[in-house]
Amino acid sequence: MTCSISSKSIKSLIATVFASIVLLSATPSFAEQVLRVSAIPDESPTELQRKFKPLGEYLEKKLGMKVEFNPVTDYAASVEGLVNNKLDMVWFGGFTFVQAKVRSNNQVIPLVQREEDEKFKSVFITTRNEITKLSDLKGKTFTFGSESSTSGHLMPRSFLLAAKINPETDMKRIAFSGAHDATVAAVAGGKVDAGALNISVWEKLLLQGKVDANVVHVLYTTPGFYDYNWSVRADMAPALREKLTKAFLALDKNNPADKEILDLQRTARFIPTKAANYSAIESAARSAGMLK
Template structure:
């Protein structure tokens, strides 16, 4: 009930960044996988939304969703135009959006997303490595999370560790910040979350590093991107890409936007970058 209440609250707040433009004929509808608290997603998006409105000359509206699957469904059904996706949800959206003419198109990714990693953490003083978590409880993020579930699981399996057999119990927190909170509170002996959120929580003092420690880091992989629906007007698609690529860390206003996105800058990306994630998802039985 608490989550539903929070989502309802955010839905009430998530108006167009320019409410006065709400009656305009065209509105760019934007969403994001809920890998953090709904209020945090909106906080991160508002300055970016205002910047995109200015660059595109049209209103931009943030559309919150309840879970990862809802973003994939909304993009495939043309209910949203642009979405912040993880690598796995991008693969799902591209496969679900149909033939090549309508397939979801990845526009840009953060420079950091070329070599993204996940952090395995624990607050148990006796735990110093992943092997020390054998027979203990473990928390992943969302089942559909690239960095909070799919890729860490994939690397565990490559190392001969099947989570269901290795840990005494596994659970899914639903979001990266929730995983850190669970581990800190002792609800799980270990957990995994993406490196970007871990760094942000540490910098904000929202995790006690005297208690919670990183015990392992995964190998790198491609992750997040901004993706548009396949049938979005090509001219608008090009303007969107140009707006992201124009964000300059040397410009203080732009740097504030980039900092909220945990990005040094945005770079172009392509669907081929995510083939490894599709292979990992098929190996894990998450795609048929």
């Protein structure tokens, strides 16, 4: 007995198989149709959203895909979000990048940083005229920013320790404000004698007139260190990673639209970066017992 298959049946079968192949081949890239972006909450959520909006619109045009900003509640959530594939790209501080790198077994890649992030700095501020140097902080109340902040905690702590000041034993009381602008508010409002924050936020608040330099002054500015960067997971499609990098590097301060983006990011340009740049941050974190 012979069995014949009609031409129509064969065409139908081929069409079904072809459709299945197309569907399967599209599945791996489906998650990349939306780029999920976040940032460590070192400033208020509204400020982070305001800063990212034009950058997000720019990236959408360059990438040809939707870009969503997903705010997180704390620094740890930004690390877990990227490591656990809930986020695709995150604006990390140097320490949070190191945490993500360690948590992911080196499966997180820093793409770009601002030019300023090669030699970033922290400032120690106070309203007290008798506090003029780090040693004057002994016996005083003090606030860091977030516990996971590079420029608001880790590096200020390392410079205090280098000056033979142990915050836990040599200061009257230490606190964590949670964000750089909150540190300024705590110092200006007299809640603590002094505090430390990143120099970029300090200069922005001065420029905006949100802090009175006659009342709050800088008592110490740290030496430079590597800090912030935009990072992605190592499993991101290489073509998308390359497009992202090129998009950041193409921003030109001489182009009015690009200048708006760069001004909000508080830089004149982005430059490439690499994981090795943050080895000193990792060493400082291990020395301070802050890296688990």
